[in-house]
Amino acid sequence: MNIVPLDLAGAFSIELERHEDDRGFFARTWCRDELARHGLDAELAQCSISRNTHAGTLRGMHFQTAPHQETKIVRCTRGSIFDVIVDLRPDSRTHTQWVGVELDADRSNALFIPKGFAHGFQTLTDDSEVLYMISEPYAQEAAGGVRWDDPTFGIEWPHVEVRTMNQRDRAWPNYRVGSRRNRGE
Secondary structure, three states, X not given: OEEEEOOOOOOEEXXXXXXXXXXXXXXXXXXXXXXXXXOOOOOOOEEEEEEEOOOOEEEEEEEEOOOOOXXXXXEEEXXXXXXXXXXXXXXXXXXXXXXXXXXXXXXXXXXXXXXOEEEEEEEOOOOEEEEEEEOOOOOHHHEEEOOOOOOOOOOOOOOOXXXXXXXXXXXXXXXXXXXXXXXOO
16 A cells, blocks of 8 residues: 555545556555554444445535544545545644545545545546445434535535535535534534
């Protein structure tokens, strides 16, 4: 695994080290020891998938509040997505900044998302599937979110029409600097 820092403190791109031969390739997608060597949270409490029927599906921007904050490793296992993270940590030098990474099943790349970030994605192809490796179990009472189109962040989503989004994601509030609920605390 090649773990590459992104512009947001604590966030990383994970690229596979493929071992290829005439059968195809083999690669590690998660390694507790490798993550720990980079000082990253290597706890794994839950794995989940989302299947998305249509290109243009938008999910997000989600987080869990303390004490249930999550570290995630997200990988697109079918199709491709534009994955976005926003730093909601109030004491971070990158507070309210975002990074977007195209995750693609052919590349098998992933995104390491630390606690204190909001996360969402837009599908770029029909029939996309996303795998989440998560450090904490889902806690419905801790589920929070912020608007995907909040001007505070200025996320530049791909030029793909948003065709599908659930009502909960459409109803998240805009981020308010100083709001404990919006910070994931």
